Structure formats: C-alpha cells, structure tokens
Amino acid sequence: MDRERLISAGIDYDEGVERFAGMAQIYEKYLVKFFDSYGINELISQINAGDIETAFKTAHAIKGAAGNLSINLFYEKLCVLVELLRRSAPKEECAPLIGGVRKQYEIAADAVREGRQ
Secondary structure (H helix, E strand, O other), X not given: OOHHHXXXXXXXXXXXXXXXXXXXXXXXXXXXXXXXXXOOHHHHHHHHOOOHHHHHHHHHHHHHHHHHOOOHHHHHHHHHHHHHHHOOOOHHHHHHHHHHHHHHHHHHHHHHHHHHX
C-alpha cells in the first residue's frame, strides 16, 4: 500500500503498524478487512429510520475498530456522532454530521482500495 496516500487520507499508518508490532503486511490486511466488513450505509440507514439505539451500537463498534486501526480522521468525525447517539439525540440532530462522516469514510476507503490494486 502507498503509505503517503494512506496518511493523506487520514490514516496514521505508522501508528497502525506499531499497534501490529511493526508488521505492516498484517496491518494492511486488517485495513482491507475493516473496509470490507464495515460499511457506513447501514449506520446512516439506521439513523434515517430513527433507530437511534441500534445506530449507537453500530457506530460504537465501527468507532472502536477504526480507532484500533488508526483511521484517525474518520474516527474523530465518528466520535462526535457517537456522542450524539449515546445521548439518544434525534435523527434531525445527527443528520448534519452524516455527510462529513460518510465523506471521511469514503476518502479512507478509497485510499485502502487503491492500495489493493
């Protein structure tokens, strides 16, 4: 994977590799797995449907995995949304954050997917 491309997409590559005991290949495998496993559309659908409790659980799980993989810019945007969901904020209050969360997810996902090719 292109380290610089990942860094420009908000992924702290060096921190992530360090979390994996310096094994870059394994770290990169888990980055790919994250974007294959966690989509953002399900979370957004849950919020739009007003299922805030389920959306909180989904967002919290995604946040934890993103943090562990040092997908930091996405993680930071998602943290704000998770806190709103934690206090059961209505979907109207969450809606303004969805675009930024989705955009940062897509930026990071694109960088990882480019690295697969």
